[in-house]
Amino acid sequence: MPLFWRVCLINGAVFLLGTLALALSPATVSAQPLLSELVVLLLGLTVIVLLNGALLRTVLRPLDRLTAVTGQIDLRHPGLRLDEDGSGPARPLVRGFNAMLERLELERSTSTARALRAQEAERQRIAQELHDEVGQSLTAVLLGLRHAMDSAPEPVRAELDELRGTTRASLEEVRRIAQRLRPGDLTDLGLISALAGLARATSARNGPRVRRRLPTSVPDLPSATELVIYRVAQEALTNVVRHARAESVDLGLTLSDGRLVLRVVDDGVGIPRGAMGAGIQGMLERARMVGGVLDVRAREDRRGGSGTEVRLSLPLPRRAEP
Ligand SMILES: Nc1ncnc2c1ncn2[C@@H]1O[C@H](COP(=O)(O)OP(=O)(O)OP(=O)(O)O)[C@@H](O)[C@H]1O
Ligand SMILES: [Mg+2]
Structure with missing residues (x-):
């Protein structure tokens, strides 16, 4: 009534x-x-x-x-509901x-998933163009310089050689950017090699030491799930390099209780409470897209050290009954 x-x-x-x-x-x-x-x-x-x-x-x-x-409603943390009793x-x-x-x-969640898919497609396109256009042009410049060096007098040859070095470095940089945009390793060599590649790229160029704790193989995963694991590891490692001032970081992937768990743990300054930017937001949405749970928290170890732990836990796809 x-x-x-x-x-x-x-x-x-x-x-x-x-x-x-x-x-x-x-x-x-x-x-x-x-x-x-x-x-x-x-x-x-x-x-x-x-x-x-x-x-x-x-x-x-x-x-x-x-x-x-x-x-209290915050759509970034879904699941809050009122009791319908009474x-x-x-x-x-x-x-x-x-x-x-x-x-x-x-x-x-559907619009975020759409946006992330569009972002992934755009990254693919830019990577392809970088490879096909800029990469090809720089390769042509390298060949031209090599050719010019053969017939150039000695003082000019040294300058041309220097130019070749710079061009080669630029070509390397373009390849690196393209690789970050489109993880070719993921499709060519699989998840474990792609994660190992990320670890190497992080340690290189004065980054923190990355200790890999990766299994030799993982069960077959849908490609969307592999991409989520890769992108979360990539963002977490990028955050360590940019914000953590860490000496070392553990990159681990484990299988237990029907779940796949990715952990990126650093020994840096620790993430401030409630810190949230586009990076963490993207990790949360990606995890949700494949039914996973992401947790980012500051940690304190027994020796009083600090750091940050990013933990992504995903359900393993169930095998079809024979
Ligand atoms: N491993 C970490 N150690 C310490 N602080 C961190 C770490 N990861 C993230 N943070 C803090 O959390 C904030 C939010 O991170 P987030 O990745 O969402 O955004 P961002 O890295 O600042 O920008 P971007 O959108 O480019 O990723 C950072 O600005 C930083 O202050
Ligand atoms: Mg970030």
Whole structure:
């Protein structure tokens, strides 16, 4: 029954009872009310207030909870729902609110998945162009320089040789960027080699020492899952290089209890509480896309050291029954 009619009904019933009591009982209210009459009037008033209070309390309590939850909603951390118990008029509202959250979360995750797929396709395209256009041009320049060196006089030859060195370094850099954009190792050599490649690239160029704890092989995984593991490891290692000031980092992949767990643990300064940028956001969304869970936290070891742990846990695909 709508709240309006409930309040009308309950107040009407109390007034009717009061009126009947006054009309049918010998009780009266004098022009100058006596103390005993005032007590009866006060008792009637108290009954009305208590009944109204009890009614409104049951009706409005879910609304208070709704208001509190509204302030906590953060679609980046989905799963928050209101209890749908109770039978008050707020129940349909709570149910509608939960359904709306469900739709918003679904919409958000599908649009994020779409955006990540578009980003992946764009990276592929840029990597391809870097390889085909810039890479080819630089290779042609290298060949031209080599040719020019053969017929150049001695002082010019030294300069040309220097130019060749610079061009070769640029070509190397272009290949490195293309490799970061499109993890060719992943498709050509598989997940473990691709992760080992990431570890090597991180240690190179004065990065922290990366200790690899990788199995020799993993079960066949869908390519989307492999790409998620690779991208999460890549972002976590990039964050270590950029923010952690770490000396070493462990890159581990383990299989246990039907789950695949990737861990990137550094011994750096530790991530500040609540830190969240596009990088961590992307890791969270990618994990969710393949049914995984990502956890990023500062850690303290027994010797009082600090650091950050990124842990991605994914369900292994179930084997088809023979
Ligand atoms: N391993 C780490 N050690 C210490 N701080 C970290 C570490 N990883 C992340 N952080 C902190 O968390 C913040 C958010 O990281 P996040 O990857 O989301 O964004 P970002 O690296 O700043 O930018 P980008 O969008 O380019 O990744 C960082 O700015 C940094 O302060
Ligand atoms: Mg980052």
